[in-house]
Amino acid sequence: MTSSSRSRVAVVGGGAAGLSVAWELARAGAEVQLYEASDRTGGAVAPLQLGAGNQLDGVSQLSALSVDAGAEAFATRSSAVADLIGDLGLAERIVSPNPAGAWLQLPHLAAPLPATGVLGIPGDPQAEDVVAVLGAEVAARAAEDLSAPMTWTAERASERPPSLGEVVRDRMGEAVVEQLVSPITSGVHSAAPDDLAISAAHPRLYQTMLRAGSLARAVADLKAAAPAGSAVQSLRGGMHTLTAELDAQLRQAGASIRLNTEVQDLRQLHAEQRPEHIVLAADLERAAALASPYLQVTDPPTGVPSGVALVTMLVRAPELDQFPRGTGMLVAPSVAHIGAKSMTHVSAKWAWVGEALHQQLGPGHHLLRLSYGRVTDDPDSGALGLNSSDAQLVRAAAADLPALTGVDVEAGQILDAAVVRWPRVLPGASAEHRHRAEQFRRALASQRSASVSGSDHQPQLWAVGGWLAGTGLAQVIPDARATARAILANA
Structure with a gap:
């Protein structure tokens, strides 16, 4: 792409989606300006910098250790995602988690999460670890399910996504x-299974089920087809x-x-900077509002008025050395009797x-790290979550x-x-939201x-992010990179 033919692109939002689309464009020679509202x-x-806790005495020895917030x-x-990591030159840093896996906390027991499942759905319903729970x-x-007739169809899903x-x-x-299933969707998606479109939960599960004639066989097929190693x-x-690397390489490529x-x-942005393309990489409400002067959308997607609160705790507890x-x-x-929706033993x-x-x-x-807040929480219920105070969350x-x-683990062991x-941060995952999101894409x-x-020389509008692509980097990043390639093809 020569300097005279370089596409000028404005990216509004600097999260993972915005950075990915901007990086893909910049390395192809486009002139990119990225706007981020935060610092x-x-x-x-x-x-998250450890040793700088705002509740208890910090641990100064950890001043150089950062973990994920x-x-x-x-x-x-x-x-x-691994492809992007490789393209950035970070492939040697990829690590897999401890294969011990997570546990489930149910009202009547705590047990290891069955090994054959996807989203909690068992690939072998009569496996020993499944029977232990159910x-x-x-x-x-x-x-x-393995012998029942398959009544779900592609046509049925196209009429109303299940x-x-x-x-x-x-x-x-x-x-x-x-x-x-509910413990998984609650912990990962912060949503009840009935509020989560099956396509948002796993983009290939429904079609695989139709081909296999069974939900369990679909799960087994997906597990077998997945790359060897951890999920x-x-x-x-x-x-x-x-x-951080995307940011650094963007700057090296000359992006602003x-x-x-x-x-x-957006009209003012276009008048001042004259971008040929504008990519909306902001949250749903902001993207819809910014695009409204250019779009005719009768039923725009709506957001989830919620979020999550995470409490990260450093403890001195040798009793946890065996990862119980x-x-x-x-x-x-x-x-x-437990307020958290999930706990990650990060160091395990x-x-x-x-x-x-x-x-x-x-x-x-x-x-x-303990997580508080579900989409299903009633705002008036007093449930712990986004709006709880720091002190309430740490006590909980x-x-x-x-x-x-x-x-x-006693209070004195919390350092x-x-x-x-x-x-x-909870993109709409209901079937209705997915339908409206696709309408927005078509608009x-x-x-x-x-x-x-x-x-009238309007800019061409594009959008990326979890509210369109689905939850998780595995859906956000390829969608953002595909959007960048489409922009380059239109240049």
Whole structure:
């Protein structure tokens, strides 16, 4: 691309999606200006500095250790994120988690998460670890899926995309939804199975089920087709090093990154900077509002007025050295005595964190992260979450730790605590939201067609992000890179 033919592109939003699309464009020679309203790029992929807790006495020896404050891993069901990591020159930093895996906390027991599942759905409903959680009678009901006629069709899904809960309940029964699937969707997506479109939960699950004639066989097929090794991976040093590298390479490529700059009017941006393309990489409400002067959308997608609060705790507890709850705990919403929806035993899950703690503080030190806040929470219920105070969250986390770890961790063993809030990080995942998001994409495509054929020289509008692509880096990053390639093809 010569200097005279370089496309001028404005990217509004500097999270993982905005950085990915900007980097792809800049390395191809486009002239990129990225606008980020906050004081840093990366969005929910961000660092947390240990030893600087705002609740208890800090641990100064950890001044050089940063962990993830938000997203900590990526799904490996496709190579999309690993491909980007390789393209950035970071492939040697990819790490897999402790294979011990996570546990489930149900009202009546705590047990390891069955090994054959996807989203909690068992690939072998009568496997020993599935029966241990469900009981023989419920497992037998789930196994009926293997021989029951397949009543779901592609046409049925096109008329109204089904929720994950609907499909699992129909094929395997209510108990599988409540005891296996709900803890996963609550902990990972912060959503109930009935509020989560099956396509948003896993983009290939429904079609694979139709081909296999069984939900269990679909799960088994997906597991077999997945890359060898863990279902998730991360980077030594944390996932935030990915967005930091994207930022650094963007600047090296000559892109302009303007922090603390909130774009409020695309028409003004276009008049001042004359970009040929504008990529909306902001959250849903802001993107829809910015695009409104150019689009005719009768039923725009709506956001989730929620978020999550994460409490990260450094503890001195040699009793946790054997990882009694594996790499963490996923809590069913029906569990009344625990406020957290999930716990990650960070230093058990990621060896590099455990090694750093051991090196700097000695043995017996552990890092744990508890998550509070679900989409299903009633704002008036007083449930712990985004709007709770730091003190409330830290007290709740300290109270939840013994139940979640199976170890009596006392308050005096908590050396440091930090609270991080992520408002509006929960992209709409319902079937209705997915339908509206696709309508928004089509409206953007119509606007681009009109801008090419019209005489008013409008910029071509594009959008990326989790609210369009789905939850997780494995869906956000390939969608952002594909958008960049489409822009380059239109240049």
